[in-house]
Amino acid sequence: MTAFAQTNPITDICFLVEDVEKASAFYVDRLGFKPRRRAPGFADFKGAGITLALWEIGHIAEHTGISGRRxxxxxxxxxxxxxxxxxxxxxxxxxxxxxxxxxxxxxxxxxxxxxxxxxxxxxxxxxxxxxxxxxxxxxxxxxxxx
Structure with missing residues (x-):
């Protein structure tokens, strides 16, 4: 068994979203996350103890080759x-x-x-x-x- 999860804490969680602007508004306006970074199709935010990232499904699929299925x-x-x-x-x-x-x-x-x-x-x-x-x-x- 590997000890990977015991020595490397989760620091970020990334949700794949349809519209980064709409999702960003929810996380800032409704939950109080603080914007940290913004790029085309991507945004991330600071929260207590974790970074929350939002990545548009089409954008990540285009740039990484992962499935763009919704x-x-x-x-x-x-x-x-x-x-x-x-x-x-x-x-x-x-x-x-x-x-x-x-x-x-x-x-x-x-x-x-x-x-x-x-x-x-x-x-x-x-x-x-x-x-x-x-x-x-x-x-x-x-x-x-x-």
Whole structure:
């Protein structure tokens, strides 16, 4: 087994989007990401602990040779998660983001994996989860010492 993931933290997440301008507006205006770089078909932003990049599907396909196939609307292509300190923080974040126009799939609720969660999607249907562990913490830990 390689130790790659244990020695190289995830520093960026990149969502493939149809329209970088539309997606950028969502991430800046609704979620508060700070613009960092801009190039044709590409933008990236600073957030707490991570860089979020947006790359237009057609642009990345043209320049790298990866597939430019698009998923149907409503089909989620990725999920990014933000762990919050407590279930109350999930409720507060839900209220704050809903107030600025973020559309959630449902109100925060308790799930069987012992977490309070809520979900929303960006304009390209990339899914976001806000979650916090409920009393007793996560279940199913493989190595409880880590």
């Amino acid at each position: 998923a149907s609307p409503g089909v989620h292509k990725a999920c990014a998660a933000i762990e919050l300190p407590s279930p109350d923080h999930v409720d507060a974040a839900y209220a704050q983001l809903k107030k600025v126009g973020v559309i959630f799939l449902a109100e925060p609720q308790e799930y069987s994996w012992n977490a309070r969660c809520c979900y929303f999607a960006d304009p390209d249907d990339n899914l976001w989860e806000l979650y916090a562990w409920s009393d007793g913490g996560p279940i199913g830990d493989i190595d409880p010492d880590e």
